[in-house]
């Protein structure tokens with residue numbers, strides 16, 4: 179429940195910054211310790227296969243970071259970089275091989291996929307026990323029923339931050355803006371399980387601002403940059419910004435912005451995640467968590 183109050187430079191009257199970067203670094207260290215203990219017990223190093231199709235520049239950065247962090251946590255990383263011309267059959271063939279590879283405990287196909295490839299069919303081709311993105315129907319169904327399973331990395335990261343900084347969320351009103359399979363839908367399920375009253379808004383929901391003004395917790399995952407404005411936020415509310423957009427600045431430089439107009443929102447919020455350094459780093463830390471848990475399930479035969 180710590181975190182610095184924002185300085186006047188941010189135009190804030192005292193919202194605390196949620197330090198996702200620091201939290202993710204500690205989580206990764208803990209996972210490295212657990213990976214080492216797992217190796218001592220079984221003489222097995224968990225292995226993560228990451229599949230990237232095409233050359234989306236942001237995805238290339240994310241998969242490189244995934245490989246780096248996987249090594250840092252003491253696990254094995256297997257990268258499969260495929261051309262954008264890869265057919266659905268070729269991709270499904272690779273997944274079928276990874277599904278039965280004993281060195282692989284987690285499989286992730288980086289999203290978005292190039293046009294012509296069906297992300298639902300592809301993610302559902304991964305066997306549920308290696309589906310470390312938690313996006314297949316088995317893990318998504320388990321989450322919807324409140325059963326143990328693999329939870330998608332970004333919503334899991336948001337949940338860990340909320341549990342740490344907010345604590346008990348029972349009775350709080352949570353608004354999730356954006357209903358994607360990757361973030362919004364699983365996030366809503368997790369908040370329900372925490373005892374929140376949950377509203378889910380679409381990008382084009384009428385008067386999302388009015389819904390936000392009633393919320394104690396606002397999680398935004400729309401990809402619409404700076405959608406959430408200062409007057410949307412009830413004083414003291416917790417704001418979790420999942421969006422990451424790169425905007426061009428004069429002189430060829432770029433900067434990252436989220437789905438929240440930070441300088442306007444921070445003075446109203448009680449707690450807020452920055453972009454960068456908020457939810458993003460938690461996504462990769464939770465992928466490592468899910469990979470180790472998947473290895474445990476496969477090797478020790480126990481549920482995560």
Ligand SMILES: Nc1nc2c(c(=O)[nH]1)N[C@@H](CN(C=O)c1ccc(C(=O)N[C@@H](CCC(=O)O)C(=O)O)cc1)CN2
Pocket residue numbers: 239240286287288289290311331332360422434453454455456457458459460461462
């Ligand atoms: N199969 C998946 N595809 C995608 C996922 C996912 O969880 N599974 N999530 C996103 C992208 N993503 C991981 O893949 C991701 C996004 C952001 C970050 C991150 O650390 N962001 C940093 C800034 C990094 C930068 O400088 O660009 C931050 O916010 O501080 C990590 C992973 C879509 N695809």
